[in-house]
Amino acid sequence: MSAQVLILGGSGRIGSSVAADLLTFTQAGIVIAGRNAALGKKVCDRLGARGRFLLLDLGDLAGLTHAIAQADLVIHCAGPFHYRDTQVLEICIDHGVNYLDVSDHPSFTRKVMSCSAAAEAAGITAIVNTGIFPGISNSMVRQDVEQLDEAETIHLSYGVAGSGGAGVTVMRTTFLGLQKPFQAWIDGAWKTVKPYSDRETIEFPAPYGRTGVYWFDMPETFTLSSTFPVKTVITKFGTIPDFYNHLTWSVARWWHPWLLKQTLVIEFLSRVSHFMTDVTDNFSGIGVAIRSEVTGTKDGKATQVCSTLTHPNTAIAAGCGTGSLAELLLSKQLHKPGVWVVEQALPTDLFNQTLQKRGIQIQQSIS
Structure with a gap:
């Protein structure tokens, strides 16, 4: 069976861009979770047979726990992250599920980094701030x-x-x-x-x-x-x-x-x-x-x-940043138990390898 990826907030612009990247560069089944069924189903229509929509509110603890337990990787795209807590990551730790997010606020980053010891003990890799910037x-x-x-x-x-x-x-x-x-x-x-x-x-x-x-x-x-x-x-x-x-x-x-x-x-x-x-x-x-x-x-x-x-498209670029890390986790090219920010988790050779596949070029000069 192919791996299953759960994208929380997957019907939004960033979440759907991550889903599109997964469709292209992995073989994973993709579950789009969100509160807007109409938007979610539109995203799933573009994903074809590999996409499925799940109506889910992050406040529904039982539903959230069940969805995470069925996944091999959870990608948290349900911002703004100013108001989010570590609940999603904690459930991933409890069920041994790898975790990524597209968070972009320092307060949230500090919260999830405090879970590093628990993630390491559970053997899961959790990487935060994985979009375009940060990412x-x-x-x-x-x-x-x-x-x-x-x-x-x-x-x-x-x-x-x-x-x-x-x-x-x-x-x-x-x-x-x-x-x-x-x-x-x-x-x-x-x-x-x-x-x-x-x-x-x-x-x-x-x-x-x-x-x-x-x-x-x-x-x-x-x-x-x-x-x-x-x-x-x-x-x-x-x-x-x-x-x-x-x-x-x-x-x-x-x-x-x-x-x-x-x-x-x-x-x-x-x-x-x-x-x-x-x-x-x-x-x-x-x-x-x-x-x-x-x-x-x-x-x-x-x-x-x-x-x-x-x-040319910021949302798609963010999808590439998160999608490339998802690809590496699903293919087991990247395994680093604990909670990490991108610059701590991703070696430069793998970074360049995944970006080149996506046609993204970085120009570097030294003086």
Whole structure:
């Protein structure tokens, strides 16, 4: 029998992109679990005989436990992860099922990392933050760090065109990230940074070009600094076209913090933004650009390693990031009991192997 993969939140844009990647690069049966039967069945129609929809609410503990117990791999795509707990991972540990997620919020990452000893004892491999950023971006940094004798500074910049091909959940994630200042690793110490501050202009590869990016609270801020002995980790994000950056900056700068903590306000901003990008996607596209810059020393000389990646569809790129790890787990090419972030779990040779199969190229320069 073929392996069975359960995708929680599989009817969303990211979850369905992961499912499409699994359809192409594995032989697994795919269970799409979610609360929207109409959307779920549309995804399953594209998967053909290998796809099945399961109506499931994460609050249904008995149903969730039964679904996980039937799976060989669970992929958690039901964001936003600001509000999620470790329940899904704990059930996977209890039933000996490997686990991946597309989480992108530091609080959730810290929660699941606390389950590492239990996962290791159960013999399961759990990898968090596996999409495009975080995800592929983390492996780009690892590849850059490996070119140096000693790395000192990591600077990650992300640019997303319009909606990125993702749903309203991603919009919610953006505005939730503006709620409060966060801690960043700068010059060997944790310092408080305001979200969407300190604009920089980054030169991304064509077709994106010069784009403004701003501080944004990402798990990479602390996972990269704990994985690699560097003095500074910078994580900045921006949107294309640039006027969206100015709108987001104005919300972060001028709106009262109390407003940004109100669920209805976040939902209003997310819905309005999604409506606007539905229009502008027609000329901005929905792609993503990533730039990793690592500075340090090589052979006693100051050296900079820079890697870039572009993809015309952000959601599909995220599906490739998560799908490639699913492929490696299902084929047993990757087995590392415990809970890990991508840069700790995925060797560079396997990273490049899976990306090449998917036609994704990373450009790297050393100076």
